[in-house]
Amino acid sequence: xxxxxxxxxxxxxxxxxxxxxxxxxxxxxxxxxxxxxxxxxxxxxxxxxxxxxxxxxxxxxxxxxxxxxxxxxxxxxxxxxxxxxxxxxxxxxxxxxxxxxxxxxxxxxxxxxxxxxxxxxxxxxxxxxxxxxxxxxxxxxxxxxxxxxxxxxxxxxxxxxxxxxxxxxxxxxxxxxxxxxxxxxxxxxxxxxxxxxxxxxxxxxxxxxxxxxxxxxxxxxxxxxxxxxxxxxxxxxxxxxxxxxxxxxxxxxxxxxxxxxxxxxxxxxxxxxxxxxxxxxxxxxxxxxxxxxxxxxxxxxxxxxxxxxxxxxxxxxxxxxxxxxxxxxxxxxxxxxxxxxxxx
Ligand SMILES: C[S@@+](CC[C@H](N)C(=O)[O-])C[C@H]1O[C@@H](n2cnc3c(N)ncnc32)[C@H](O)[C@@H]1O
Ligand SMILES: [Zn+2]
Numbered sequence: 001x002x003x004x005x006x007x008x009x010x011x012x013x014x015x016x017x018x019x020x021x022x023x024x025x026x027x028x029x030x031x032x033x034x035x036x037x038x039x040x041x042x043x044x045x046x047x048x049x050x051x052x053x054x055x056x057x058x059x060x061x062x063x064x065x066x067x068x069x070x071x072x073x074x075x076x077x078x079x080x081x082x083x084x085x086x087x088x089x090x091x092x093x094x095x096x097x098x099x100x101x102x103x104x105x106x107x108x109x110x111x112x113x114x115x116x117x118x119x120x121x122x123x124x125x126x127x128x129x130x131x132x133x134x135x136x137x138x139x140x141x142x143x144x145x146x147x148x149x150x151x152x153x154x155x156x157x158x159x160x161x162x163x164x165x166x167x168x169x170x171x172x173x174x175x176x177x178x179x180x181x182x183x184x185x186x187x188x189x190x191x192x193x194x195x196x197x198x199x200x201x202x203x204x205x206x207x208x209x210x211x212x213x214x215x216x217x218x219x220x221x222x223x224x225x226x227x228x229x230x231x232x233x234x235x236x237x238x239x240x241x242x243x244x245x246x247x248x249x250x251x252x253x254x255x256x257x258x259x260x261x262x263x264x265x266x267x268x269x270x271x272x273x274x275x276x277x278x279x280x281x282x283x284x285x286x287x288x289x290x291x292x293x294x295x296x297x298x299x300x301x302x303x304x305x306x307x308x309x310x311x312x313x314x315x316x317x318x319x320x321x322x323x324x325x326x327x328x329x330x331x332x333x334x335x336x337x338x339x340x341x342x343x344x
Contacts, residue, residue: 036216041237042244049263064217077151101128143303166331187250190258194222212238241267255284260309266318288336
């Protein structure tokens, strides 16, 4: 039962007993928490960190609906071509449209003369202005359009081979849980569209899953994915830096792709460890550059891949003391995975 796991964000007591699809109420302090599409919002908007709020408004409000397009798009040069053919086609279409629109304006000004402008020129001018306006609002896409091809070429010559692959790190991590008779409790923080929770072997476990994320537009996509596959899961709208869960509740806690972007990554890591049982394990993944990156790869990393990060690299120094067996693996050119166990 989900209410046995949650605490009230206001009074921190485990006393949310009144649950409806419209609101949840804490019987201790009387605070009511609204539900969005039936999912309780167990955080206070005003208590969000500055960067968390900005990222939520910029990327995970309206843009959440296009997440499955823009997220792979800014990883375009990093992902294998065979899984991103459609995105490369979209990329070339955008680049050629931009060049065409741009040269039409140059042609009008420098060769034909502004006086000869027709309605056709005006119709071509409008999308160019919109294009430039959008790129100025989201400069990471301007950098992506410029850098995708050179970065793809550099990476194809580099042929990065990790010491441990993404899937072998997961396999090793999950091994001890595969035969578990006891039903496990797994928490995925910043779970979003649920892609990572669903894809990386977690569904093999004998587990109940809890997915927490602060963006309604993201978490409803995660719920849709889990409903489609009939996964036993609860969904909570929560701020990763102030998790509304009782301490030592989960056997496994994960976070894919969000730690480096939090206003306060230290609190987020502390919270992740707090809600994990003693002897339980944590895993988080985010952006980190490999050591021999060239200047251009650095530009791509900073301006596109990790454009809104508050920290660079794996924040092992921010991990709380009650962890052991901390391991950091560079699994792709720009991605690390950190795993650790909470001491008994
Ligand atoms: C890059 S997406 C990753 C989503 C998912 N983990 C995956 O791998 O597909 C980052 C997610 O972190 C969530 N997020 C960012 N800051 C958060 C915060 N302070 N509390 C909870 N969720 C947060 C966003 O809403 C978004 O769903
Ligand atoms: Zn309360």
